[in-house]
Structure formats: structure tokens, C-alpha cells
Amino acid sequence: MASRASGPAPEQDEALLLDRMRSGDEAAFAEFVRRHGGRLLAVARRMLRSEEDANDAVQDAFLSAFRALPEFAGDSRLSTWLHRIAVNACLMKLRTRRRKPEGPIDELLPTFHEDGHATNPAVAWREDAEAMLGRERTRSLVREAIDRLPEGHRTILVLRDVEELDTEETAKLLGLSTSAVKTRLHRARQALRTLLDPHFREDDR
Amino acid sequence: MSRPLMSCREFSEFLDRYVEGELGDVERLEFERHLAACPACVAYLESYRRTTRLARALGASDALPGVPDELVAAVLASRRNA
Structure with missing residues (x-):
């Protein structure tokens, strides 16, 4: 040949x-x-x-x-x-596949005081978070964080953000409405942000 | 007379629509007014965007695995038996 x-x-x-x-x-x-x-x-x-x-x-x-x-x-x-x-x-x-029980996502979402202020105000992330992705350690950190999301939210985040399918395609594949996909994706991103935050926040240097 | 600022809770709840550019002009201005007054939400917005970027980069930069011979053989065998 x-x-x-x-x-x-x-x-x-x-x-x-x-x-x-x-x-x-x-x-x-x-x-x-x-x-x-x-x-x-x-x-x-x-x-x-x-x-x-x-x-x-x-x-x-x-x-x-x-x-x-x-x-x-x-x-x-x-x-x-x-x-x-x-x-x-x-x-x-x-x-x-045998499903693991769907854990609650609420504990990974931001929380607020009664007056609407965040209980843990966000801190900026270090400049080089994306550059750190060149290291295998950082890549597995992000992967592991994604895997800690409750299954239903994890699937949507992987389809939309990692595999880069659009909302309509994702909704069709999962048999969900587009608004349900959007809501779950937003929560999944917030939860993932919570999990990554301790590793990337500026004051952690 | 200006309306009171939206709360951080409201900001967080509808953040995705702001990021996706799905808000109308009035709502978008409300968001921006909040951002101008709230450094914590600026930091939150930025880290939210970067979370998405990190997930995307993970998919785009994965090294392509080699195709094991066993996998090729298994696919061909199941095609024959299909």
C-alpha cells in the first residue's frame, strides 16, 4: 500500500x-x-x-x-x-448502565442571604487557569469535578460544553424541552464553578 | 427616578441569559447596572464564563487515542454477525 x-x-x-x-x-x-x-x-x-x-x-x-x-x-x-x-x-x-442515585445539585449552587446578597461573595480566579489546562493534573481536576456533578446535569454539561452540541440537538437527544436543557445547563455550570473555585481562586496562590 | 438594583440572587439566577445574549435591552441594562456596583458578581460572572471555557478546552484538547487492534477486530466481527 x-x-x-x-x-x-x-x-x-x-x-x-x-x-x-x-x-x-x-x-x-x-x-x-x-x-x-x-x-x-x-x-x-x-x-x-x-x-x-x-x-x-x-x-x-x-x-x-x-x-x-x-x-x-x-x-x-x-x-x-x-x-x-x-x-x-x-x-x-x-x-x-446501573445508575448511581441522582445526588442533589442544590448544595453546589450559590447561596444567598435573605436580602439577596451572596453568602460567599465570589473572588476572582487566577489569570492562568486556562493555561494550567496544559498540565495533566489540571485536566484530571476538571474531569473529576465534572464527574462529581449529578448524572443528569453532568450529561447536559458534557453534551453542551465539552462536546459542543447546541441546545436544540441536546434537547432532542435527551427528550427534554430546550428550556429544561438551558435551566439544567446553567445549574450544572454553576455547580462546576463551585467545585473548581477552590483550585482557581486568586487568593489561593 | 431609578429602580433599585437587582439582587445578587436575581443576577445569579438569570446569568446564563445574560451570557448567551438572550436578554432584552432593558434587562441587559439592569444586569450591567448591577455589575457596575457589585465586584463580587463581576468575579462570579468571569469565573462562570471561564468554567465553560475550561470544559470546552477539555474536549478540544484531548489527545486522540490510538485505535486498539482488538477494537477494530471486534467491530468487524460484530458487523459480520449483525
Whole structure:
């Protein structure tokens, strides 16, 4: 096989591979999985936080993609299409997985005195919080904080902020109204802010 | 005569709409009037925005994992059996 220059595969190349798959070429399926598996695995690991579940979800996602291949018209980008399929497979997995009891989110939300003033007025975060994300320690800190959110809120935050789906798509996938998605996302972000605050506040230096 | 400032509680409750630019002009001005008078809410707003940015950056900067041969084999096998 001729070696290809590094970088993303040209669109023509992708179309050719899809054609080979449509005609049932086994090697083409293998190449397709190798080409896109990494990205799908990354999504599944972020959403499911279990290697076994992530592998299962990626398998399910590929099978769904293969089934839907005849209908893939190429009107959206292949990577976007696959990403949605993977997200969906992960949601199915989350639904079947033994649920941990949904903890209350209230204790992670800001609290106020009767006069409406915050009981713990916010303090500015250090300038380099985002730059700190280059360090694995900080990345796992953010990941762990996300994982501490109650499951329903965690899912919405991961879909909207980490996977960057829009409100309508998220609502459709979860069978919720857009206003319910917005409300839960806001609470999830507030809760995540509460969990990250001790690590990033300026006076903690 | 100016209306009283919104409270920090109200600010916090509708903060997302402010961040998403979903407020009408009158409400947005109310928010900004509160911000001008309340450093704690300025700090809160900023850290709220950065929380979202950190979550986004986590997704965007994840190193792409390699695809284990076992996974490729498993996908192909289940396709054959499907």
C-alpha cells in the first residue's frame, strides 16, 4: 500500500473509501474504523468514564454508522455525522448502565442571604487557569469535578460544553424541552464553578 | 427616578441569559447596572464564563487515542454477525 502524506485524508479519498464500503469491501471497513476510531473513542471516554463501556459504545456507534451508510448523503461532514452517532451510542449506554442515585445539585449552587446578597461573595480566579489546562493534573481536576456533578446535569454539561452540541440537538437527544436543557445547563455550570473555585481562586496562590 | 438594583440572587439566577445574549435591552441594562456596583458578581460572572471555557478546552484538547487492534477486530466481527 502506498504511504500517504500525514494530515487529514482528502475528501476524495474519503468518498472513495465510502464507496468501497458500500460495495462491501471488508478492508475498507477496517480502514474506516482505524481512521475514525480514535475520535470516537475519545468522545466515549469523556462521556462514559469507563474503558469497557467506551469500547462497547464505539462498537455500537460503528455498527449504527454502517447501517446508516446508504443514507449518508454527505450533506454534513462525515466527522460531524459520526460524532453525533457516537454521542447517541453513549447516551444509550448511560441509560442502560446501573445508575448511581441522582445526588442533589442544590448544595453546589450559590447561596444567598435573605436580602439577596451572596453568602460567599465570589473572588476572582487566577489569570492562568486556562493555561494550567496544559498540565495533566489540571485536566484530571476538571474531569473529576465534572464527574462529581449529578448524572443528569453532568450529561447536559458534557453534551453542551465539552462536546459542543447546541441546545436544540441536546434537547432532542435527551427528550427534554430546550428550556429544561438551558435551566439544567446553567445549574450544572454553576455547580462546576463551585467545585473548581477552590483550585482557581486568586487568593489561593 | 431609578429602580433599585437587582439582587445578587436575581443576577445569579438569570446569568446564563445574560451570557448567551438572550436578554432584552432593558434587562441587559439592569444586569450591567448591577455589575457596575457589585465586584463580587463581576468575579462570579468571569469565573462562570471561564468554567465553560475550561470544559470546552477539555474536549478540544484531548489527545486522540490510538485505535486498539482488538477494537477494530471486534467491530468487524460484530458487523459480520449483525
